[in-house]
Amino acid sequence: MGSIKPPSPFVSNSIQIPTFLETFTFMDKPPAPFSIPRIQTGTREIDALLNLIITSTMDALTEYKKTGAGIPTPYATEAHPLDNVPDALDLKRAIRTLEGACEALCTTLAQPMHTIINRSMPFEAQCMRLVIGNHIADILEQFPSGLHVAEIASKTKNRMNPRKLGQVMGLLAARGCFREGDIRELVRQQSSLLVLRSTDPVSAYAHLSTYESGKAITIFPETMAIPEYVDSETTDKCAFTYAVQDEEVTGFYEWFRKHPDLGVASAFQRQIRGLFTEPSMQMFDQSMIGITRVEGSLSIVNNYPWSELAQGTTFCDVGSGFGTIPLALVKAHPHLKIILQDLPNSLEQAKKMWNSEYPQAIQSGVVRFEPLDFIAEAPVKDQDIYYMKHIVHNYPDARAIKILKNVAAAMKPSSVLFIHEYVMASQDAHENPLAAKAPEPLLSNYGSGNLRKYNQDLHMLILFNARQRTYEQFRGLGESAGLELIELVDLVEMLVLKFRKMQDAKADFSDGLGMIPALRAS
Ligand SMILES: C[S@@+](CC[C@H](N)C(=O)[O-])C[C@H]1O[C@@H](n2cnc3c(N)ncnc32)[C@H](O)[C@@H]1O
Structure with missing residues (x-):
């Protein structure tokens, strides 16, 4: 057996890869042009991806620096400093590259089966729906230091099964939503989850995506083989209308009007300020504010x-x-x-x-x-x-x-x-x-950095x-x-x-x- 050469050490062109903190301090001195360390792993594409991750991270940090509100930490519980800023184009630009590069690096280095199976189990969407529909974020907001999952379950409208809710929360915590405490079942609110409160329009948008659109995407592959649907270009013969075919509606908007008590509407109708007359459409409009x-x-x-x-x-x-x-x-x-x-x-x-x-x-x-x-x-x-x-x-x-x-x-x-x-x-x-x-x-389209665009295409x-x-x-x-x-x-x-x-x-x-x-x- 031939000898296996040890991997060559990663060299970072005489400069140490800065920690985020050092980097940020460095950027704090405007006249000094900051230089990004050139990472050399021995593979040109990997080096390039790592460099993109560093440069786009620096760009994102600069945006936080500009607000003076500080840099969010992964487990912050207070409102996110840039969540309500209407104009965050530079941050969006940085995150587009960062997400694209991180995902490209992971899919390059992971075994393909790892990637494929991860993509095949989008269970968090339905867990999200359960959490939104049961106002878990609203419950947790009352307890900033966290709440045992059994207590959360006991506060839900239908007194959910605590063990099952724990499994759901476990997955969402693993995906960066909510935070499990030191004891597994202690769940804390995380700043990203504040947007899931029932008064937040982003929550209406998430519910629309997981309920109404969830119905449609689940059945979509079947519709690609049904003669009246496969080449249809009309709104009455799409995956959504197939999913609700027993109701003989002519389209999505008609279904909404017929169901003031379902979907997005049911989750929110009691929470909204009593301004509106038609709950299902009011919630659709709320979800449009969320998407905006x-x-x-x-x-x-x-x-x-x-x-x-x-x-x-x-x-x-x-x-x-x-x-x-x-x-x-x-x-x-x-x-x-x-x-x-x-x-x-x-x-x-x-x-x-x-x-x-x-x-x-x-x-x-x-x-x-x-x-x-x-x-x-x-x-x-x-x-x-x-x-x-x-x-x-x-x-x-x-x-x-x-x-x-x-x-x-x-x-x-x-x-x-x-x-x-x-x-x-x-x-x-x-x-x-x-x-x-x-x-x-x-990828020239930024790959996962532009994911929402592709999801929206499927949505339509x-x-x-x-x-x-x-x-x-x-x-x-x-x-x-x-x-x-x-x-x-x-x-x-x-x-x-x-x-x-x-x-x-x-x-x-x-x-x-x-x-x-x-x-x-x-
Ligand atoms: C996807 S929403 C977009 C709403 C808004 N432009 C936004 O971006 O938040 C589509 C809008 O078109 C309206 N709409 C649907 N059919 C319509 C029609 N035939 N005439 C006028 N408005 C219609 C709906 O009521 C809804 O407000």
Whole structure:
């Protein structure tokens, strides 16, 4: 037997790999350019991944440093310093690389069977649903130093079985949610779990993902072999409607309206401030507020030159839900005038929310509420800006084009339409001029660093037979509706695509798509 050579020692180019603390102190002295140690393991790709992990960690730490709130620790129990910051684009950028690199390193070094089986057991989603539905985070919040799982179980509505709840909490603790104490059954609240309290919209979004979407994803593989479903492009023949086929609903939204007592609604209806009339839809709207926070959509408020727009510029949110974005916008830029348009029920809820959050906007007429069925009719005419977030992704192409044509019909020549959506990576890396190019050796789409985008794509598939689209697909949809794409705003996780009515001259894309320089993707 030949001798086995010992692995060569890891050399870190004369500089020791700094601990986070040392690194942070180092960065505290601005004039000194900080140098990242070059790690040499003997494998170029591994070195590159390790370096990405270090540099992106430093970038994330810098963001915490900027807030002055300090760096979160894994077991902190207080509110997370950046959880409610509307504009955390630089942190998002750092985490995208960090997650992509960490996962790439693990999947490179782990045995493939380890990776495959881990991916095949997404049990935590249903454990999360159980925990949300039983208000475990609300119970734990009353006991900052922790509570025995048997006591938690005894405080739940149906007095859950403590042993079984313990198993559920054990898995969630292993996945970074909740924290087990020194005695296994002592469970403490962790800061990340504060968002699971029933008053937090992120919790509504998590419940939607695990209950309604959970039903659909479980049955989805079967639908890929059922003749009426396999090639269906309509919302009444998707995985979700198959999962609830006994009820003969025509789609997701109809099911919601029929079930004020199920899903997201049942988990929350007693917790919400009594503002709303229709619990299921109120909770859907809550979950939309949750997703708005998670995906960082509010960063549009700080990353577009709203203040340069003329006094009285009109902004019409088509399919507004609560109108979370215009609410934040008009608070920051009171010279804008807002119209919210949605189906009558949703609009009633929106009006109540604005009345509670910003009544002066209603009193002064800065905001108006105009019912609309965007499939059957055009929105209010001649607005300066039309805005649609998470609307186009709910519909297969034919429907999406119909909706866009209705918007185009309302637009005057100077109007613009903002479509705020996830934009998928396309086969052609050059197709989307703003697509952030992931550093090597990450996958060009950042791999797991962009996981939510891919999950959202599946979400649209199973609930609506729809999809998230590529830049090129958006441009094509726009052209089919008489709209041309003239500008993009990169918000890291999502993009805003700006269209105008098709004019004789094509837009000039040579200058970064007419981007305002400050908004160009980094
Ligand atoms: C996915 S939600 C997005 C809500 C909001 N834009 C946001 O991002 O938070 C879709 C919205 O479209 C509304 N909607 C569905 N069908 C509609 C229709 N035919 N006409 C007008 N609004 C509709 C729903 O009521 C809901 O508020």
